Amino acid sequence: MLPREQPTINSQQGFSMCFGCGRENPIGLKMTFHWDGHTVSGRFVPTEVHQGWPGVVHGGIIGSILDETIGYVSFYEGLETVTGKLETRIKRPVRVGESLTVSGYLTRRSRKLIEAKAVAADAEGAIVAEATAVLYVVRDLVKSGNGFKAVIWDMDGVIADTASYHYAAWRQAFAKRGIDYPEEKFRLSFGQRNDIIISRAMGPGVSPQLIAEISDEKEEIYRRSIVGHLKPLPGAIELVRSLHSRGFRMAIASSAPKENIELVLHLLGIRDCFQAIISARDVPLGKPDPEVYLVAAQRLGVAPQHCVVIEDAVAGVEGARAGGMRSIAVTNTHPREKLALADLVVDSLETVDAADIERLLGLRPA
Incomplete structure (x- = not known):
């Protein structure tokens, strides 16, 4: 029998296709988290594609949400880990469309493994599910040196x-549509996403198609203008x-x-x-x-x-x-x-x- 090839566990390869957090996974949960130095927190709203029984979120999805939260606990602690054991308790059915707040924190740490807990709560703060996990440490990013620099x-x-080039490009793109764009307004929005800038400049009701059109036009003007300058x-x-x-x-x-x-x-x-x-x-x-x-x-x-x-x-x-x-x-x-x-x-x-x-x-x- 040929030896089984072992997967590579290395965060430097990126997480774009991760089912829990990957932005490029078409069926993923696309979760994001915040960290306060002790607790990981995030929010998730399940849709109809996450249901088991009609209108009820599948238990496997609830487990995945909690597992992902615990995974981020280890990441924020400076560790690359794999889940060795996950125990999930669902306290009541979760409805499709119900907003969930998740949080997780470390409960025990040793050289080779960590233990952590995560909970999911509804809009009133009542816990609807919780999980505890044991994760095996693959790499300590701090001790390996990757975490230091x-x-x-x-x-x-x-x-x-680039500010002057961005401003000139915005003025040209907006002027084509009869919109004045003073420098003060530009400076207040410099560094923000194009869709936000365009929506604020044109007011409510601007279509996504027009936002994309103006954005593409502005960026083309900008890129041409900076070459050689x-x-x-x-x-x-x-x-x-x-x-x-x-x-x-x-x-x-x-x-x-x-x-x-x-x-x-x-x-x-x-x-x-x-x-x-x-x-x-x-x-x-x-x-x-x-x-x-x-x-x-x-x-x-x-x-x-x-x-x-x-x-x-x-x-x-x-x-x-x-x-x-x-x-x-x-x-x-x-x-x-x-x-x-x-x-x-x-x-x-x-x-x-x-x-x-x-x-x-x-x-x-x-």
């Missing part, structure tokens, strides 16, 4: 000086290359389309410094929701508490904190006082080096 970058306003912001390229040479794993987490990100990194000659790119296409929610940073951490194979986010936007700093990450804010777009939630606020990345990031991660004395 991770930097997640925003791009526009942090790495590249794009400049990096002070200190950004030097810091990227310095961190790369010192073994930091790095990702871009941006609300920009992936085509924009790839073009900017190519024009600046730093594409090979990044192991992951997370764009607006990869996550349904924009900043300050932390999902874009959490997906980046997953793809890097790094626990969130061992990531530093570099941002210029208030929403970005808030999202980093919500994701359990440290942050550096640079005052390229907003004044210092609006970025006070960041762990470190600087006027230029020229003043930041690898030692500053290691101090934020607790790897150097303060």
